[in-house]
Amino acid sequence: xxxxxxxxxxxxxxxxxxxxxxxxxxxxxxxxxxxxxxxxxxxxxxxxxxxxxxxxxxxxxxxxxxxxxxxxxxxxxxxxxxxxxxxxxxxxxxxxxxxxxxxxxxxxxxxxxxxxxxxxxxxxxxxxxxxxxxxxxxxxxxxxxxxxxxxxxxxxxxxxxxxxxxxxxxxxxxxxxxxxxxxxxxxxxxxxxxxxxxxxxxxxxxxxxxxxxxxxxxxxxxxxxxxxxxxxxxxxxxxxxxxxxxxxxxxxxxxxxxxxxxxxxxxxxxxxxxxxxxxxxxxxxxxxxxxxxxxxxxxxxxxxxxxxxxxxxxxxxxxxxxxxxxxxx
Amino acid sequence: xxxxxxxxxxxxxxxxxxxxxxxxxxxxxxxxxxxxxxxxxxxxxxxxxxxxxxxxxxxxxxxxxxxxxxxxxxxxxxxxxxxxxxxxxxxxxxxxxxxxxxxxxxxxxxxxxxxxxxxxxxxxxxxxxxxxxxxxxxxxxxxxxxxxxxxxxxxxxxxxxxxxxxxxxxxxxxxxxxxxxxxxxxxxxxxxxxxxxxxxxxxxxxxxxxxxxxxxxxxxxxxxxxxxxxxxxxxxxxxxxxxxxxxxxxxxxxxxxxxxxxxxxxxxxxxxxxxxxxxxxxxxxxxxxxxxxxxxxxxxxxxxxxxxxxxxxxxxxxxxxxxxxxxxxxxxxxxxxxxxxxxxxxxxxxxxxxxxxxxxxxxxxxxxxxxxxxxxx
Numbered sequence: 197x198x199x200x201x202x203x204x205x206x207x208x209x210x211x212x213x214x215x216x217x218x219x220x221x222x223x224x225x226x227x228x229x230x231x232x233x234x235x236x237x238x239x240x241x242x243x244x245x246x247x248x249x250x251x252x253x254x255x256x257x258x259x260x261x262x263x264x265x266x267x268x269x270x271x272x273x274x275x276x277x278x279x280x281x282x283x284x285x286x287x288x289x290x291x292x293x294x295x296x297x298x299x300x301x302x303x304x305x306x307x308x309x310x311x312x313x314x315x316x317x318x319x320x321x322x323x324x325x326x327x328x329x330x331x332x333x334x335x336x337x338x339x340x341x342x343x344x345x346x347x348x349x350x351x352x353x354x355x356x357x358x359x360x361x362x363x364x365x366x367x368x369x370x371x372x373x374x375x376x377x378x379x380x381x382x383x384x385x386x387x388x389x390x391x392x393x394x395x396x397x398x399x400x401x402x403x404x405x406x407x408x409x410x411x412x413x414x415x416x417x418x419x420x421x422x423x424x425x426x427x428x429x430x431x432x433x434x435x436x437x438x439x440x441x442x443x444x445x446x447x448x449x450x451x452x453x454x455x456x457x458x459x460x461x462x463x464x465x466x467x468x469x470x471x472x473x474x475x476x477x478x479x480x481x482x483x484x485x486x487x488x489x490x491x492x493x494x495x496x497x498x499x500x501x502x503x504x505x506x507x508x509x510x511x512x513x514x515x516x517x518x519x520x521x522x523x524x525x
Numbered sequence: 526x527x528x529x530x531x532x533x534x535x536x537x538x539x540x541x542x543x544x545x546x547x548x549x550x551x552x553x554x555x556x557x558x559x560x561x562x563x564x565x566x567x568x569x570x571x572x573x574x575x576x577x578x579x580x581x582x583x584x585x586x587x588x589x590x591x592x593x594x595x596x597x598x599x600x601x602x603x604x605x606x607x608x609x610x611x612x613x614x615x616x617x618x619x620x621x622x623x624x625x626x627x628x629x630x631x632x633x634x635x636x637x638x639x640x641x642x643x644x645x646x647x648x649x650x651x652x653x654x655x656x657x658x659x660x661x662x663x664x665x666x667x668x669x670x671x672x673x674x675x676x677x678x679x680x681x682x683x684x685x686x687x688x689x690x691x692x693x694x695x696x697x698x699x700x701x702x703x704x705x706x707x708x709x710x711x712x713x714x715x716x717x718x719x720x721x722x723x724x725x726x727x728x729x730x731x732x733x734x735x736x737x738x739x740x741x742x743x744x745x746x747x748x749x750x751x752x753x754x755x756x757x758x759x760x761x762x763x764x765x766x767x768x769x770x771x772x773x774x775x776x777x778x779x780x781x782x783x784x785x786x787x788x789x790x791x792x793x794x795x796x797x798x799x800x801x802x803x804x805x806x807x808x809x810x811x812x813x814x815x816x817x818x819x820x821x822x823x824x825x826x827x828x829x830x831x832x833x834x835x836x837x838x839x840x841x842x843x844x845x846x847x848x849x850x851x852x853x854x855x856x857x858x859x860x861x862x863x864x865x866x867x868x869x870x871x872x873x874x875x876x877x878x879x880x881x882x883x884x885x886x887x888x889x890x891x892x893x894x895x896x897x898x899x900x901x902x
Contacts, residue, residue, distance in 0.1 A: 352861070459741075469842060500741065
C-alpha cells in the first residue's frame with residue numbers, strides 16, 4: 197500500500213507541472229494581451245492612448261519579457277509566495293479573488309457528488325435486483341432523459357418555473373437580505389433553500405450515468421456462480437445480495453470521483469453563469485473575455501488541480517477498498 | 526421463441542439461417558430488436574433531412590424580421606373554421622394593439638379572417654446549397670404583401686422561430702458529425718499506434734490521454750474558444766470551434782481503438798492469418814479492422830451527442846458561434862433573458878430540438894453497441 201501511495205504521489209508532481217505549462221500556453225494563445233484590451237477600451241471611449249502609461253504597464257506586468265521568463269516568474273511566485281499574479285481588470289491580486297470562488301465551486305461540486313451517490317446507490321441496486329420491472333424501466337427512462345438534457349436547459353427551465361409559477365427568481369446562493377450578512381443559522385437555512393437548485397441541475401447527468409454503470413455491475417455479479425452457491429447454502433436473499441455482489445459493485449462509486457468530478461466542475465461553470473452563483477464560472481468567463489490572463493490562468497489551473505487531486509483521492513480510496521488494484525501495481 | 530423451441534424443424538431452420546448469415550446481417554437482426562433505437566434512427570434521419578433542406582422547408586429567411594411582430598404568439602394551424610372542416614389548413618392573422626394602460630404592444634389572433642397555407646409557394650429568395658437561386662418554399666402564406674407566418678411564434682427581433690430552428694439544425698447537427706470525424710482520425714491513428722506498438726510508446730500516450738481527461742472540459746474549451754481571433758469570418762469560427770471540440774474528445778476513441786487492438790492481437794484468427802503468411806498491413810486492414818468497425822461505429826454514435834451539447838454550451842455562453850450564424854446554442858442565448866422567456870416560452874424550442882437529437886443519438890448508440898456484439902447472450 198505504501199509503495200502504491202508513493203508511486204501515485206510521485207506521478208502527481210509531473211502532472212501538476214504539465215498542467216501549469218499547458219495553462220500558461222493557453223492563456224498566451226489569444227492574439228494580443230491585456231494591454232490590447234486597454235487600448236481598445238480607451239479608443240472606444242475616445243480617450244488619448246498614452247504611450248508612456250502603456251510602457252509602464254508593460255514593464256509592471258512583465259509583458260515585455262520573453263515567454264519562458266514570464267512563465268518562470270509566474271510559476272515561481274505561485275510556488276514560493278502563493279502569489280498568483282495581478283488581475284488587471286479587477287486591479288487586485290488574483291489570490292484575493294479566487295479562493296472564495298474556488299471554495300464555493302468545491303462546496304457545490306462535492307455536495308452534488310454526495311447527493312449523486314445518495315440517489316444512485318439505492319436506485320441502481322433496486323434496478324438490478326428488479327430487472328425489467330416497471331420500476332426499473334421508469335428509472336432507466338428517467339436516466340436517459342437526465343443524460344440527454346443539457347445542464348443549462350434544466351437550469352433555465354427551473355428558473356422559468358420558479359419565476360412564472362411562484363413569482364421569484366431562483367438564481368444565486370442567498371436571498372437579498374442575507375448576501376452581506378455574517379454567518380448565522382438563518383443564513384445557513386437560506387443557503388440550503390437556494391443550494392438545491394444547482395444540486396438538482398448538476399446532479400441529474402451524473403446520477404443517471406452512475407445508476408447505469410452500477411446497475412450493470414450488480415447484474416454481472418448476480419449472474420456469477422458464487423451467488424448461486426450462497427443461495428444454495430440457504431443464505432437469506434438479503435445477505436446473498438448485500439454481503440458480496442453489492443460490495444464488489446461499489447467500485448464505480450469510488451472511481452466516479454475521478455470522472456464525475458471533472459464533469460461536475462465543468463458543468464458548474466456554465467450553471468453558475470446561468471444561475472449567477474458566486475463560483476468560478478462567471479468570473480472565469482469575464483476574465484477570458486477581457487483577456488485578464490493571470491486571473492483566467494489561475495482559475496483554469498486551480499480547477500485542473502482540483503480535478504487531479506480528486507482523481508488521486510479516488511485512486512487511493514479504490515486501492516484501499518479493492519485489494520486487486522492495490523496488489524497489481 | 527417458445528414456439529420455435531417446441532418445433533425442432535423450425536428451430537433447425539432458424540439455426541441454419543444464423544450460421545449462414547453475414548456479420549452485418551446478424552447485427553441488423555440484433556439492432557432491429559431494439560425498438561427505441563429504430564424509432565430514434567428515423568427521428569435522426571428526419572432531423573438531418575430537415576437540416577439539409579432547411580432553406581426549402583423553412584417558411585422564411587432566418588434573418589428576415591418584422592419589428593412589429595416582436596415575440597409574436599404562435600399561429601396555430603387550424604382545419605375547422607366558420608365554414609366547417611376544410612382539408613387545407615389555415616391560420617388567423619395576428620393583429621397588434623397597444624394596451625393604453627401598460628403601453629405594451631399586445632397581440633391577438635383575428636378569427637374573422639382566414640389565411641390559407643399554400644404549398645410550394647414563392648417566398649424569400651435563397652441560394653439552395655449555394656448552387657442555384659430560387660425562392661421556392663414548401664409552404665407559406667401566398668397573398669399580396671402577406672405578413673410573416675409564425676407557426677411557433679416570433680423571437681426578440683420578430684424573426685420566425687421555426688425557420689431559425691431549422692437553419693440551426695444544419696449547423697448544430699453538422700458540428701457533431703465533422704467534430705467526430707476529426708476525432709476519429711486522431712483516435713484511430715494515436716490509439717492504433719498505442720495499441721500496436723505497446724511498450725514505452727503506449728505508456729507515454731496513455732499518460733497524455735489521462736492528463737487530457739483530467740482537465741475539466743468546459744473551462745478548457747472556454748479558454749480555447751476565447752483565443753479564436755474575433756475578426757475571423759463566421760465560417761472560420763465554425764471550423765475553429767469544431768476543431769477545439771475534437772481536440773479533447775479524441776481521447777475516448779483512442780482508448781476504444783487501443784483496447785480493441787490489444788484484445789484482438791491475441792485472438793486465434795489473427796494468429797491464423799499470420800501463419801497463413803499475411804503481412805502486417807494485411808493482417809491489420811483485412812482481419813483486425815473489420816472486427817472492430819462495429820464497436821467503433823457504436824462509440825462514434827455515442828460521442829456525437831456530447832459534441833452537440835458542447836457546441837451548444839459554448840455558443841450559449843457567447844464563446845462559441847456568433848450571432849450571424851444560426852445554431853441551436855446561439856438561439857438559446859436569447860432564452861437566457863428570464864423575462865422574455867416568461868412572455869415567450871416558445872423560445873425554448875431549440876432546447877427541445879437539442880434534447881430530442883441528443884436522446885435519439887444515445888438510443889441509436891445503445892442499440893448499435895448491443896448489435897456490435899451479435900453473439901453475446
